[in-house]
Each structure stands twice: as structure tokens, then as C-alpha cells.
Amino acid sequence: MEISFEMRENVGVLKVSGRLDSYNSPEFKEKFTKYTEQTINFVLDLSDLDFLDSTGLGSIVACLKVVSEKDGDIRVAEMSEKPRMVFEITRAYKIFEIFDNVDVAVMSYEAD
Amino acid sequence: MKCLIYTRIEGLLWSEDYFHKTNPYLLKIVNKPHLEYFIDFCSTLQISEIRIVSNNATNEISDYFKDGKKWGVDIGYNIARPEDSLKRVVLKNFSFCKDDDVLIISDYFFLEYDINAILEVKAEITDHLKTNKSKYLQILEKGKSVKDIEETKDFIDNPYLAINKLSNITDYFNLSMDILSSKCCHYVLPGYSSEPRTYLGMNLSYPKSVTIDAPVMIGNNVRIGEMVGIGKNSIIGDNIIIGELTNISNSIIYSDSFVGSDLEIDNKIIYHNKLISGKTGQVIIMDDDYLISAINKEKKVGRVQRTIHILLALIQIILQTIPFLLISPFLFLIHKKYNLTQIYYLSKDKKSRRMFSIDNARKHPFIKLIKKLSLDKYPYLFFVLSGKLLLVGNKLFTITRKHKELLTNLPFYQPGVYSYWESLNQGFSSEEEIHELYYVNNNSFWGNIYIYCKINFLRLFW
Numbered sequence: 001m002e003i004s005f006e007m008r009e010n011v012g013v014l015k016v017s018g019r020l021d022s023y024n025s026p027e028f029k030e031k032f033t034k035y036t037e038q039t040i041n042f043v044l045d046l047s048d049l050d051f052l053d054s055t056g057l058g059s060i061v062a063c064l065k066v067v068s069e070k071d072g073d074i075r076v077a078e079m080s081e082k083p084r085m086v087f088e089i090t091r092a093y094k095i096f097e098i099f100d101n102v103d104v105a106v107m108s109y110e111a112d
Numbered sequence: 113m114k115c116l117i118y119t120r121i122e123g124l125l126w127s128e129d130y131f132h133k134t135n136p137y138l139l140k141i142v143n144k145p146h147l148e149y150f151i152d153f154c155s156t157l158q159i160s161e162i163r164i165v166s167n168n169a170t171n172e173i174s175d176y177f178k179d180g181k182k183w184g185v186d187i188g189y190n191i192a193r194p195e196d197s198l199k200r201v202v203l204k205n206f207s208f209c210k211d212d213d214v215l216i217i218s219d220y221f222f223l224e225y226d227i228n229a230i231l232e233v234k235a236e237i238t239d240h241l242k243t244n245k246s247k248y249l250q251i252l253e254k255g256k257s258v259k260d261i262e263e264t265k266d267f268i269d270n271p272y273l274a275i276n277k278l279s280n281i282t283d284y285f286n287l288s289m290d291i292l293s294s295k296c297c298h299y300v301l302p303g304y305s306s307e308p309r310t311y312l313g314m315n316l317s318y319p320k321s322v323t324i325d326a327p328v329m330i331g332n333n334v335r336i337g338e339m340v341g342i343g344k345n346s347i348i349g350d351n352i353i354i355g356e357l358t359n360i361s362n363s364i365i366y367s368d369s370f371v372g373s374d375l376e377i378d379n380k381i382i383y384h385n386k387l388i389s390g391k392t393g394q395v396i397i398m399d400d401d402y403l404i405s406a407i408n409k410e411k412k413v414g415r416v417q418r419t420i421h422i423l424l425a426l427i428q429i430i431l432q433t434i435p436f437l438l439i440s441p442f443l444f445l446i447h448k449k450y451n452l453t454q455i456y457y458l459s460k461d462k463k464s465r466r467m468f469s470i471d472n473a474r475k476h477p478f479i480k481l482i483k484k485l486s487l488d489k490y491p492y493l494f495f496v497l498s499g500k501l502l503l504v505g506n507k508l509f510t511i512t513r514k515h516k517e518l519l520t521n522l523p524f525y526q527p528g529v530y531s532y533w534e535s536l537n538q539g540f541s542s543e544e545e546i547h548e549l550y551y552v553n554n555n556s557f558w559g560n561i562y563i564y565c566k567i568n569f570l571r572l573f574w
Contacts, residue, residue: 021399054402081394085387089375089403 003031011106012039017048020056020083028056032063040072043105047078052086064095073097077105113238113251115154115162116209118201118218119147119173122194126280127220130395131366131383135172136220140367141284142291142347143302143311143331145176150217151183152300156230157238159215161186163208165201167194175520198247199258206258214252215241216261221248222287224274226298233272240270248275285381285390288364292327293345303329313350315549331367333523333553351407351523363390368407368523375403407523417557421503424564425496425529428489436490439482446473456508457515458500460525464511465500467492471510486571492529502528504560506548518545523552528560535563535570 001024002017012035020028035042044060046052064074077099079087087093099105119137121127127136134140137147147164154162162185164173173189180187188208192201198218202209215238217223230237241251245262252261268275276287291299296309303311309327318324318336325343331350336342340354343361348354352365355373365371366383381388384406388395398404446452450473455466468491473479482488495501501508505528509515519525522545532551533544 051396053398053400055400081389081392082396085380085389085394085396086403089377089380089387091374091376 001027003028005031005035007038008043008106009110010039010041011109012042013045013102013106014042015045015048017050019051020049020059021051021053022055025055025059029059029062033066036067036070036072040067040070041109042067042072042074043099043102044074044076045078045102046076046083047080047102049080049083052083054086054090057086057090057092061092061095073109075099075105075108077102113157113159113213113215114208115150115159115215115217116202116205117147117150117162117164118192118198118216119164119166120219121166121168124220126393130281130381130386130388130393133384137166138172138176139284140349141222142288142296142299143313143329143349143367144299146222147173147177148183149223149299151177151180151185151187152227153223153225153230154215155183155185156227157215157234159185161188161208163188163190163205165190165192165205167192167196198263199261202252202258202261209252211254213238213242213254216250216252217248219248220278222276222278223249224276224295224298225272226295227300228297229272237270237272244269246275249273281381281388281393282391285364288347289345289362289390292329292347296327301329303331314546315553317553333549335553337373353407370401370405370407372403414557417560418499418502420557421496425493425503428486429493429497432485432487432490432493435485436487439478439487442478443482446476446478449473450476455511456527457511457519457525458527460519460522462516462519467495467508469510484571486568489529496529502526502560504528504530504532504555504563506551507531507533507544518548521545522548530564530567532563535566 001019004015006013014035016028060074067074075097078101079098099108121136124136127139131139138145141149151162162180164187166173177187190205192204198216202216238251241249242253246265246268247263248266249268250262276283278284278287301311303313305311307326311329313330313332313334315333316330319338321339322336323341327344328342328346330342330348331352333350334348334352336354337356339357341359342348343359345362346360347364349365349367349369351368352371354360354371357374358371358377360377362379363377364381366381369382369384371377371382379390381390382404385398385404386395387398387404443452452468452470452473453466454469454471455464457464470479470483470488492501496503505526508527509519532555533547536547
């Protein structure tokens with residue numbers, strides 16, 4: 001798993017590539033916690049995420065819970081089909097706002 | 113007329129990619145193996161003899177279809193080399209083909225037909241296939257040479273038949289949905305059909321809170337959790353567990369799969385731990401067991417349960433050692449006359465062992481006394497200690513053809529010294545499979561303890 005992070009207009013854009021599973025979920029949560037020192041609004045770019053399992057999804061939900069408590073949000077963008085299927089069957093699409101473009105997802109915070 | 117089916121599997125990489133543990137010709141389409149649709153078609157045309165030729169090992173196919181009696185046809189098998197052309201295969205099976213017209217079915221495709229329509233126009237169809245040949249389906253008339261075999265034309269212009277090439281996973285998904293939603297009466301589909309377009313298998317267990325909407329197909333040995341919704345166009349295979357609150361619609365849950373709780377499955381195929389999009393064929397393989405997974409056919413018995421089985425066996429050994437030693441000289445004498453041993457299956461993969469058995473001498477008054485005191489169980493208890501048997505499990509089946517078949521049909525088989533079957537006291541051998549399936553799907557720790565106590569009580573006081 002690779003994670004890259006950049007700040008765009010007060011929104012943290014977090015690009016996760018490769019696999020997000022039980023093996024690397026702790027690393028994801030640890031890095032995410034570090035980024036929350038800079039912002040509470042995130043866009044999760046999942047365009048290069050090849051694999052997501054229940055633990056991986058659980059870690060994203062846990063991160064959402066952390067930022068929600070501080071009135072922040074995580075919005076998901078450019079989700080490739082494999083993780084999208086996991087979002088579909090677990091109904092996770094009901095708790096995340098999902099955009100097909102990272103820029104639009106970033107701008108959506110401005111519009112709120 | 114006879115039929116030769118050449119089950120070539122070259123070029124079927126898509127099937128191997130998605131369903132790697134399943135022979136493409138046994139891939140279930142609406143819970144029925146693909147090849148079985150061909151067999152039905154042959155039966156409808158009153159073909160009585162079929163030869164299935166494969167260019168890989170035919171074991172899986174022959175294990176399923178056996179001699180074909182179940183379908184009212186004689187099925188034989190042969191093997192060909194992977195590079196063999198259709199003409200070559202016919203030549204290699206010439207003695208089968210020479211004395212009658214032969215319907216030749218070749219390559220991987222799905223034959224779309226309406227069984228009711230075919231029944232009315234059998235002669236018309238056979239006449240048509242003699243002159244309008246396709247590489248998939250043709251009739252080679254008696255006395256004609258293999259040169260007359262068509263090997264290139266890949267379509268058929270027959271008003272009653274259509275060829276679906278099934279060339280990818282979406283073809284498979286769409287075909288399955290199409291059959292279930294609008295063509296279920298065109299084929300013989302498995303299961304009971306108490307309501308229109310609803311097919312239910314044996315050993316289906318679901319609480320009242322479950323909603324099921326037609327058209328739906330549910331296979332054998334399916335356990336559905338509370339508040340599950342089985343929506344329209346759902347095909348649930350055999351040996352499936354579905355967790356509570358899950359909704360399924362427009363999807364195929366392939367046999368031997370587990371679907372977790374609170375999921376929404378729409379337009380998907382679930383094959384063991386593979387989640388496949390029915391629309392695009394995209395697949396994701398789940399490594400963890402929470403969302404979806406394969407059903408482990410060797411059901412795990414928890415460590416605690418196994419320990420309790422061993423402890424109970426130990427206690428019983430301690431109590432029975434002296435009485436058994438006292439009666440053993442008499443048993444030795446009876447053994448000479450009745451042969452107090454039998455060979456039993458110890459596992460689903462047909463491992464067997466010769467063991468003590470009182471079956472041959474059960475009417476002997478002395479054996480009746482032994483049975484009353486459960487001393488006949490004594491030799492088996494040591495197999496519990498060594499882990500080869502459970503204290504309570506499936507019935508120990510003797511080696512017979514019928515039991516071999518029964519074992520194949522059970523999702524798992526872990527025999528025990530005591531069994532649910534025995535606790536019924538007066539079961540009929542024709543119902544063995546039903547009772548074993550019931551036990552397989554409903555056994556529990558306390559249920560096993562109940563069986564153990566009940567059998568010992570019945571033996572002592574009945």
C-alpha cells in the first residue's frame with residue numbers, strides 16, 4: 001500500500017494505492033491520524049486502489065468517525081470498480097459521499 | 113439415434129479465471145450443470161445412448177453423470193487428445209457412431225431450446241440437423257463418412273434452437289438471469305416449485321422474517337438468517353449460508369459459498385470468496401471471511417467440543433473396561449461364527465477401516481445384553497481419543513455403493529461413535545440421506561450431548 005497526501009484549499013487529498021487490507025490497515029489509520037493535525041476534511045482518492053477488504057473498509061469508517069466528531073468529513077473520489085463493489089455490498093455508499101472526480105470532491109467542501 | 117458430446121475446453125480461459133475449481137461443463141446455470149441441459153435435450157429427442165468425450169480427465173463428469181440411468185439414457189465416456197479435431201474424435205469413436213444416426217454436440221456453448229416445443233417437433237428438428245449442420249450441433253447419418261462433418265460453421269438457423277456461445281462471464285450472468293426471469297418453463301430446472309417461478313431445494317432453513325420474491329431459485333442445504341431478503345432473480349446454489357439482514361437480488365450465489373450479514377448483493381456473482389460484477393466481469397477476491405467466503409466442507413469441530421468428546425469417551429472407557437474384559441472371551445467365540453467386524457468409511461474422501469461391529473449378530477441374546485450396556489461402543493471409544501471419530505457425529509457408514517454415493521452428496525462427513533440416526537431408534541435405511549443432511553445442517557454442541565444421553569438411556573431402558 002502506498003499513501004500520498006497533499007493539501008488543496010484546506011482539504012487533505014489522500015491517495016491510497018495498492019491494497020488496503022488487514023495487513024496494512026493499522027498503517028493507514030496511523031498516517032491518517034497524523035494528517036488530521038493539518039485538516040479535518042479529506043478526499044480519499046481510490047483510483048489506484050486494487051483491493052479493499054472488510055478490515056480496510058473498517059479502517060476508513062474508523063477514520064470517518066474520528067473526523068466526524070470534529071465536524072469534518074471524508075469524501076471518496078474516483079473509486080475503481082473493485083473497491084466500489086465492496087462499498088456496494090456493504091452499503092458503505094450510504095455513509096460516504098462518493099464523487100467521480102477528485103477536483104469536484106475537493107470543491108464540494110467549498111460549496112457546503 | 114445416438115449422441116456424441118465432445119467436451120473440448122480449449123479457449124475457456126474465462127471460465128478458469130472465474131470458476132477455477134469447477135469443470136466448465138459442470139458449471140451450474142440456474143443451479144443445473146451446463147452439460148445436463150445437453151443430456152435433457154438428448155432425452156427429449158429420445159436418444160438412448162450418449163458418449164461423452166473429453167480432452168482432459170473425465171472423472172468429474174463421469175462422477176456426476178455416472179451411467180446416466182437417472183436421466184433415462186446410457187452414458188459412456190472416452191478421452192481424446194487436446195489437439196484432436198472433431199473429425200478425429202468421431203473417427204476415434206467410430207464403432208460407437210457407425211451403426212446409427214449420431215447427434216454430434218461439440219465445443220462449449222449453451223443450447224437454447226424450449227423443451228415443450230421440442231417434444232412436438234422432434235422429427236422436424238432431427239431432419240433439419242441432418243442437412244443444416246453447424247460445428248456445434250449436427251447429425252451424422254448412418255453410413256456417412258467423417259468427411260461430412262461440419263467443423264467451421266458456427267451458427268444454426270433453426271427456429272426451435274439457438275446457440276449461445278457463452279464466451280465470457282457476462283454471457284453466463286445474462287443467460288442465467290434470462291432463464292430464471294423468463295424462460296424457466298423452457299427447461300427442466302431442479303427443486304420444488306410450489307409457486308410459479310419459485311424453485312426451492314431440500315433442507316432449506318429460513319425463519320419467518322425472511323422475504324422471498326419470485327422468480328427465485330434456491331438449492332439444497334441452504335441456511336438463511338433473520339430478516340434476509342431474497343429478491344427477484346436470485347439464484348442461490350447448494351450448501352449456502354446467508355447471514356442476517358442481507359439483501360440479495362439479480363444475483364447468483366454459487367454453491368458452497370458463505371454470504372455474511374447485512375450486505376446488499378445486486379447484479380453480482382458470488383463464487384466462494386470471489387465477488388464478481390455480473391455486468392462488467394470485474395472480480396475481487398476476498399481474503400478475509402467476514403463478507404463472503406467458501407464454505408469449508410470439512411466442518412470444524414471446536415477445540416472445546418472435541419475436548420469434551422474426549423473426556424466423555426475417557427469416562428466411558430474407565431467405566432466399561434472391566435465389564436468389556438469380562439465379556440471379551442464370549443465375544444471371541446461369537447466372532448468365529450458371526451464375524452464381528454465390518455469396514456466403515458471414516459471420512460468424506462472415502463478413507464476406510466475395518467472395525468468391530470455387532471451388526472451380523474444383533475439377534476443373539478448375548479449381543480442384545482452387550483448392546484443394552486453399550487459395551488459394543490467400547491472399541492470405538494479409542495478412535496475418539498485418537499481423533500479418528502467424534503463421540504457424536506455422522507452415522508458410521510459401511511462400505512457399500514449406496515453409502516459411497518450418499519457420502520458424495522453430504523456437505524461434510526465426520527462420523528461418530530453415536531449418531532443422530534441411532535437416536536431416532538427406528539429410522540428406515542431409505543431415509544438415511546435425509547437424516548444425515550438434517551444432522552449436518554442442524555447439529556450443535558448441546559444437540560450432540562442430547563443425542564449421546566438419549567441413545568444410552570434408550571439402550572438401557574427400552
